[in-house]
Amino acid sequence: MRALRVAVLGGSIAGLNAALALRDVGCDVDVYERSPRTLEGLGTGIVVQPELVRYFLERTEIGLDRISVASNGMRYYAATDETLLGTADRSWRFTSYNALYQGLVASFGTERYHLGMAFDHFEGDLDGPQASAVFESGEVITADLVVCADGAMSRARRQLFEIGPEYAGYITWRGLVERDGVDGDTWAFFDDEFTYGLLPDGHLITYPIPSVTSDLQVSGRRLNWQWYWNTSGDDELDQLLTDAKGVRQPVSVHNHALPSATLNRLHRRAADQLGPHFRDLVLSSTAPFVTIVADSDVPAMHRGRIVLVGDAGVTPRPHAAAGAAKAAADGWELGAAIASHGGDVDAAIASWEPRQLGRARAYLAKVRRMAGVLQHGGPFAPGDPQNFFGLPDSE
Ligand SMILES: Cc1cc2nc3c(=O)[nH]c(=O)nc-3n(C[C@H](O)[C@H](O)[C@H](O)COP(=O)(O)OP(=O)(O)OC[C@H]3O[C@@H](n4cnc5c(N)ncnc54)[C@H](O)[C@@H]3O)c2cc1C
Structure with missing residues (x-):
């Protein structure tokens, strides 16, 4: 029997995890990434969740010590005067976008990872037994299954459901600090913990992340921080997002x-x-940058043979640190569904979609609830397990 032909649109966390999982169950997979060169994250951090690193741990030699560093607990401060409000005895591991991406590309290889391929639209019957994606170059790819992993601003989602992300009412500043770029006392204050700085109208978080060499070895440790500012959706937001x-x-x-x-x-x-x-x-950070916070729900994660994975489906806000884990799990579970249905794509999608969509919506509800508390000075009880990181059914 001919292998199922799969086209993956978008080659980041969701796209590469889906490509790997589908390739491993015998599909014939190509990844089409818009960027003309390999992706360079801004080096910022990602909290390690089990789903995020499942592929590495179960199918590769890439162990956690090669892509992540650990912390020893959580502390909650009032950010203005640094009164300690509480602690939680939870430790986490942290990685960076670059380390994850490097590991995923190394696992998939570059031969069928096509850069500079920007998806434009689908043509033909969206609900048919095959799907055809048209790229900005005019090239058309027809496949038995098209996996859309084109992120929060997904063009595919817009065409399938006419839905884009909605502004959440705040932005986040993000930055990194090197070990020798900050006062030793400040480094020691933050180095070993996940730290919250709570304000009446926003919050900061900070945690250590690894620097990783090109052959995936941890070579050092940096501090990663984010500061969330409530910002009205008009002039103030426009000012913050206007470039030089x-x-x-x-x-x-x-x-x-x-x-x-x-x-x-x-x-x-x-x-x-x-x-x-x-x-x-904040003042010692060499290259802070600003990002809008937005989220979206979707009525479904597929039409016909076209599926949405990661942020291209439900886009969550960041507060429970598992958006990338959700993206990875969508792909992993799709591969498992194709295998358990013996390559019957429609049956696989029918069993995969309700579970992934249900989980994504539960996660979206969780991060929206957390946002209400964290951004508006609500009762954020230090150590409250409701506010711990992770996907809802992995807590
Ligand atoms: C401030 C912030 C902090 C976060 N912190 C965490 C955290 O600690 N832990 C965590 O798990 N998650 C975190 N997340 C969430 C995480 O970054 C995303 O959920 C995750 O990257 C989603 O992966 P993705 O592959 O779906 O999308 P993306 O990583 O956005 O990738 C989409 C890819 O599609 C490509 N693309 C776009 N358009 C096209 C096109 N037309 N054709 C072809 N390719 C295209 C893009 O170039 C990109 O490579 C955070 C998010 C934010 C905003």
């Missing part, structure tokens, strides 16, 4: 394009609002 050339960006303004007035605003607010260690962390 005056262009309003839809998602992020990266550091190299950040106007000095926007950076000054970050520094002024840090000086005005934050206690000494949090302030030092």
Whole structure:
């Protein structure tokens, strides 16, 4: 019997996990990634969840010590005066986008990972027994199964369901600090824990992440931080997302394009609002950048032979640190469903979709509830297990 032909649109966490899982069950898989060059994350952090690293641990030689570092607990401070509000005896491991991506590409190989292939639209019957994707170049790919992993701004989702992400009412600043780039006392304050800094109108988080060499070995440790600002959806948001050339960006303004007035605003607010260690962390960061926070639900994760995985399906906000784990699990479970239905794609989708969609929606509800508390000074009880990280059924 001919192998199922699978096209994956988008070659990041969801796309590569789906490609690996489907290839391993005998499908004939190609990945089409819009970026013309291999993806370079901004080196920021991702909390390790079991689903995120399942492929590495079960199918490769890439162990956790090669891509992540550990912390020893959680602490919750008032960010203004650094009063300790509580602690939790939970330890986590942390990785970085770059380490994950490097490991996934190394596992899939580059031969069938096609860069510079921007999906444009589907043509023909969306609910038919095959699907045809048209790329910006005009090239058309027809496959038995098309896996859309094109992220939060997914073009595929927009065409299938006319849905885009909705602004959540706040942005996040993100930054990194090197070991020798910050005062030793500040480093020691944050190094070994996951730390919350709570404010009446927002919050900060910080945790250590690894630096990783090109052959996937941990070579050092850095501090990763995020600071969430409530921002009205009009002028203030436009100002924060306008780059140095005056262009309003839809998602992020990266550091190299950040106007000095926007950076000054970050520094002024840090000086005005934050206690000494949090302030030092923000002011010592070499390349902070700003990103909008948005989320979306979807009515379904498929039409015909086209499925949505990762952020292209349900896009969650970041507060329970498992968006990437959800993205990885969508692919892993799709591979398992294809195998358990003997390659019957329609039966596989029918069993896969309700479970993944149910789980994604439960996760979306969890992060929206957490956002309400964290961004609006609600009763965020330190150590409350409801607010621990992870997908709902992996807690
Ligand atoms: C501030 C922040 C912090 C976060 N922290 C965490 C965390 O600690 N832990 C965690 O698990 N998750 C975290 N997340 C969530 C996580 O980053 C995402 O959920 C995850 O990256 C989703 O992976 P994805 O592959 O679905 O999408 P993406 O990683 O966004 O990848 C989409 C890919 O599709 C490509 N693409 C886009 N359009 C096209 C097109 N037209 N044609 C072809 N390719 C295309 C893009 O170039 C990209 O490579 C965080 C998110 C944010 C915003």
